[in-house]
Amino acid sequence: MDYLRTLGSAAVSTLVQKSGLNLPFTLGSKVNTVNTLYNLYDGTKRDDGSPVSVFEYDFSDASKRNTRPLAQNALRKLRITRHPDVLKFMDAIESDSTIYIMTERVRPLTSVLPSWSSKDQQDRQDWLVWGLHRVSVPLTFLNDPCSSTHGTLNVNSIFVSPTGEWKLGGFELLSNPKEDTSVLYTSASLYPGLMTIAPPEVKKSGWSVLKQHDVAAADAYALGLLLHTLFNPTLPQPATAQPPHPPPPASSRGSIPGPLFALFKKLLNPSPGTRITAKHFLEVGTTEEGFFSSNPLVKVCLGLDNFAISSESEKSAFIRTLTESKASLPPEFGANRVLPSLISALEFGGASAAAILPLVIQLGANVSPEEYSNTVAGPLVKLYSSPDRGTRMALLEHLPSYIEKLDKKTVSEKIFPHLQTGFTDTVAIIREATVKSIGLLAPKLTERLLNNDLLRLLAKLQVDPEPSIRTNTCILLGRLAPTLGYNTKRKVLVPAFSRALKDTFVHARVAGLLAFNATIDCFEIEELATKVIPNMSFVLVDKEKLVRDQAFKTLNVLLKRLETHAESMVRTYLPLLQGLTKTSPARICSGRS
Structure with missing residues (x-):
């Protein structure tokens, strides 16, 4: 089978068909070899190209053939075990020499x-x-309702999903003592290195002795050793792991947090009858002030799971927690677990939308450019069709954070058709926010939208009841002017700015003057003299000094432009007089023929 992986996918497919196997995946690069039992590969699902992981148990080597029952047990148990924190089974292929198990990518x-x-x-x-919380939950599930012993709990039986969440696997020895096919009690010795996590009773009497004790006893002991390995990776196993199994002294704590250390000692109790279980460990940790309940990542997961059914006050409290802890979230957890949940929550709108959107944008920064369009931009664009005003307002307020990642086609075809409803919204703050957003969106609008649809909408806003909206509309027109078409400038700018000069709101009139000043290059020289100055001269005697002062400033700028142009003009333009004699002027003046 190693030979197959050295070939291209087409060659692999051909050889697989000849061998009678029809693999539902394409093997990629090798990730790891675990305890010589199996090889882990990245793979691709054939039917849809989605990423998967493939566990390969190869028995072509005679020395590994006796481990086949372990692989078959792993396949059988993983196939029937469904739990959010257990490795997700997808498919499997079994032949005389190999077993392939396809799971979610981990x-x-x-x-x-x-x-x-x-x-x-x-x-x-x-x-x-x-x-540890993500491991304790499925371990309790296996021990309690499933009445089974995992048997191989250690760092090699735990995997990390693309969302950063821990998944429990390693089901080679998962056994229920009431089943005839239980391999833990008969074949555990075939699992390489398993005695390093065996509890004292097993080291004394063998694996079959576990049938006499609680199914959770062996896993609890392994959980204690796992806890030590995670927090003290450079230290040897605690002395209690070897005969005579003394209780862990305080000096063996290392980096184990204090609240966990007390339970750590109880997990490693050499007596299986008084040893606490994973269920007890989980219950203590999830009390109101427990180490699991107070953990920010556990809080985030719990909040995400219950967000849809939470009250507004609970949602607000969760968002505060998430905001405070977002900097410490594992990047893949934030981008692949938290972000999709928040985007889903945004679709329902509500008062929390304004607080959620900034988190969506911040967490979206960890998404690769290749995935940003579908993962973040796509859902945000869809939200523009939401009737919820809180959502629409949040989208507009945070537009500067994501506008550069939107292309022209998306803005023109998917955003603007929904955005334009904001110009006529009955709530003034939505109309004003819509006007302000156009300054960012305009460069990504088509010429037709910019020179026709948009200007018609802005013309209506120039007579809006709200003075601030009329003012901002004039300012916006001044900024858009250089990007408008030649004919559009001729028809629109002077009437639009002149209308602002007649506004009853002082700052609207000032905005009109500033717009004339800022767009001076958009007018022909003749227009400055015949249209602009005549249409603005009346505000030179405006009742408000603020307006009069700006009017004179603008007029001076216009006059300097005209003076500069006038100096470049010829002194006279009398073609009729060219070529006449010196006496001709006198004759003309006297009226003689």
């Missing part, structure tokens, strides 16, 4: 742990405690 926890070694101590601790 990475081994062992490959992720080193990247957190250099992080801030508190951030790393929060991440590890969150991970």
